[in-house]
Amino acid sequence: MICQNRPLPGPRKAPFRPGYLGLLLGSLLAATSPASGQRLSPLHAAGPKTVDATGREVVLRGYNVGGWLLQESYILGTDTLNSQWRIKQALLRTMPEAEVEKFYRQYRQQFITKADIDFLARQGFNCVRLPLHYDLFLTSEQRHARTEVIREPQTPQKLTAYVQQLSQWYDEGQLFANPRKLDGIRFIDEVVKWCAANNMYVVLDLHAAPGGQGTDRNINDNFLPLDLWKRHDAKGRLIYQDITVRLWEMLADRYRNEPAIAMYDFINEPHNLNAANGLTPDNQELNTLYSRLIDAVRARNDQHLLMIEGNGYGNEYTNLTPDKLKVKSTANLVYNAHRYWCPNTAEAADPNPNQINLLSNLTAFRDKWQVPVWVGETGENSNEWFAAAVQGLNDRGIGWGHWNIKRVDSGAGLLRIAPYGSILTPQGRAALLRNAQFANCQINRDVAAALTQPAARQAFTKLTIPGTIAATDYDLGRDGVAYHDDFSARTDYRDYTPHNQGGAYRNDGVDIIKSPDMPNGFAVQQLATNEWLTYTVSVATPGAYKVELRLHPGAEAGRLRLQLGSAPVGTATVPAGAAWTTVTLNTPALPAGQHTLRVLVEAPVQQLGWLRFEPAATTARTSE
Template sequence: MICRNRPVPGQRKASVYLGCIGLLLGGLLATASPASGQRLSPLHAAGPKIVNASGQEVVLRGYNVGGWLLQESYILGTDTLNSQWRIKQGLLRTMSEAEMEKFYRQYRQQFITKADIDFLARQGFNCVRLPLHYDLFLTPAQRHARTEVIRDPHNESKLTAYVQQLSQWYDTGQLFAQPRRLEGIRYINEVVKWCAANNLYVVLDLHAAPGGQGTDRNINDNFRPLDLWKRHDAQGRLLYQDITVRLWEMLARQYRNEPAIALYDLINEPHNLNAANGLSADNQELNTLYSRLIDAVRAQNDQHLILLEGNGYGNEYTNLTPDKLRVKSTANLAYNAHRYWCPNTAEASDPNPNQINLLSNLTAFRDTWQVPVWVGETGENSNEWFAAAVQGLNERGIGWGHWNIKRVDSGAGLLRIAPYGSLLTPEGRTTLLRNAQFARCQINRDVVAALTQPAARQPFTPLTIPGTIAATDYDLGRDGVAYHDDFSARTDYRDYTPHNQGGAYRNDGVDIARCPDMPNGFAVQQLTAGEWLTYTVTVATPGVYRVELRVQPGTETGRLSLQMGPTSMGTAVVPPGSDWTTVALTTAALPAGQHTLRLRVEAPVNQLGWLRFAPVNSVAGPGE
């Protein structure tokens, strides 16, 4: 998924991406309803479309279940460790290898379960991308050999010995020889079963390839950069590539007749294959390995759709277009883009037609080569960016897999895991295993709304007058529809400005900070002139109201105005200062029923906690 060795918390591939995201509409999926029990139809390519056996187009829109079968440090809030092998190395300082393996079995049993998959289906998604680590397909003895390198990763002789051991197992046919005994196969089978029961397709994603497909340890979990492309065994072979081919041969034999699997994603996010790293400048290495892998899968009589990922974290396809691949057949190929931190406008384009993460390039590539395109990853931004990307992709009939289902203490994921302490302590691990369970996760409803109803405005929570309205409970919806903020989405991968300066409560451009003095524990902060918030309210009792606003002033006089529908309700003046205070205004008569209340910032204030409506006198409603 991301550049997971990120310079700031929540940062993904900031050094590479121009690109960004997409998701669902309300009437989004044409497949059967969840848990209907119908057998999924096998998919194939028909020109630029993915279709089922009846020739009906299927647009795959779903979620990645990352951080599960390959841990990525930022997902777990352990950025300083930055790769799974470094997490394991830390664990091995205080526990035996057997105890570490036991923890990982527990983690994999609890981080994602059927309850998570059922939840995705209930939201209307129709596919799950399953990121996999190649070590899941090693036997315990083979994984032990890798663990010995983890204990001393900078010891070149130990790494060489591991490569030679892999070489021997490869030559004697001991790698992936008994699939049903391998953890990876058991997990794939379980996910396929859960998904098929919900009419969800599965995308198999080799997220951490043997040797590592790039330089980013968080994604690759590799000991040396680019070893998939560069490391030779004693016989001079690019052994990791041979192992990758054999792994996909085994997977193809296992799943060639499984219709619930939509795509084989051969290698996740190859990156930094370039002359500066001693490789070609035009993806020759990628072409060679992809051509081998495609032919190897087809040799197993497997006609599944095969998804290619370009250089540069999955986006750049020079020398990888269908006419350049050295394969027996280009049937049932699809091309991937990973979209993060880029513009979602139709006008934005890249001069390189083979760099396809921008919407115009992605569409043009599909139309030029008459191949399906799919956005395998997108996310890690604000709801405003999510909704814009979803609308742009949906309008073009391009499917996507959102990243990521779960993150620790983050509003950007679909599910928020509560903080748990340190993964390197027994207490922290126990708490993580508990907090990661679906029933204990917080559903980020604003993310759900941005992905499934990107054009809509709807209440965040029921709000009634008279009563107190938390300032943070403004409506769900896009910037310009439910609220307006000076900065609501990152569209330049070089700009690390957070969209929510406080980083709390919601994933919009509105800046929200923790504030223990407020009833719900949060307040809107850094309210600047021109910003506004909209609330859907129900006036239960018509009449004139005194409105109190709990604010923290700024250094100059602030002003907050209220408007209900087209009617102005007045302006509250906020004297300068630093301590929290309450200011008030009196409204005209408010009619009963549901209305749109808008709070406008006419002059800045530091923070706003709540709005309290108390009746001054009552008036008769219509017909009374």
């Protein structure tokens, strides 16, 4: 069993809660922030644990800031453009190169800022994984040479000329020669400063390696698949690998003494390295490059944690275990897993012990090899899946970096960017730059709750009786705790069934659709037999009530039953129909105070918009 990564176009730990990591860091870290003249404590491996300089364990739980320093088309809602270079290619058809470069400067200045990092810290996260594109470490002249390939990527001579130019710069020592002038260094320095001020660590992630580490255009941004492993220059060198080593040597030289950087993630998600693509079936190419990278960084006297990622989107480690690496020292290595669309149960296991995305395999690998493991990416699913994954990882003392902080018009990210139109128009680009700013993003509170309080049920918003309750404002919490839906999480990467049929408003298994006629613009739909929703309500005035339910019937009669705590409130029979209607029921006397209101589906109803509670006495007087 494997756990695929990207959406296709198409001993026991304390529970994690807001503020918990702030307390954890206060006791575990030897220092506070650079702003106060102190620094975070450097991390290292001690057997299967990650510890600080005092030997105290630090479990990193945080967020990826993807889509920023490497654009991914699905994050920006430009799926037809497929990758960053294709987005840039399309822009070059409508504007001069100087204007394109100006747009990218503005985009990188605004998409992620200190405000975003401060927000993550307030939620209780203690690290940020920073995905980087290698072209951020090219000079403007060198990036221009790559842009010339972008204009005509199907012309082999263009790519060959670019590779030969890279080779010349490599031989002449012109690649990464003046770090202070490179955009990538400036962004790393800023993120490190922002994070350190919040007692947060940073993971440097080479997300798009020179030549491309696989076949997925979004994360490789490569011109030809697997060129990192295949492309030779005129001297017969695997030149992209040489460049990758030199890049990490430069980074090690600059950051070897920076304790706020937790670890280096050498290459993000290598994948499809196999015999079908002309490579070995047992990761020999990965072993060779990782061994070079580890020795190169250590030769720089850099003792940072070094994370390696397996084949198959970062999960498969045949020939990559510590005993197989051809290195002088295996100290301070971390092994990675990326967990998407796979089971979170303890009994789920893969027969290949080197395939470690499943919880049982991940734990067994850590214990066998006595190395720390870290889930560098996880997410892209429902809140139910998020909470189950977080609980499973937290219980095993395994840290994680959630993917991703921002996404256009999506409930799966922590922050939702409003739709902006087309990136290929001036109006669309201006709207994107505006909408992506933290102050203009919508906070998906349900996602935050699933990650920081995965076992809890809590009110989504304040609800009072008498009053109107939007059906979509059911409580925060897991399936079986706050609600029940027939399908609430994807656990098989081959199953593309959406957990929220309608995809609107919230990221749970509850099916929610846009409904302009509803006060909040949304309605719950496809309410099937035995599904239910709970609402934390405050009964301000005790007594009997008349309840109106605004709903859309189905082709057959439906039935909804209401409970307050365990006490029955009433049952509404819904006649079959094709138009919105309002049905009523009368309740017994309801006690004052805070209660749990539950709506149970005894027979299907197409949509439910709201429930309105009015005192029965007032209703009777009004009708006289």
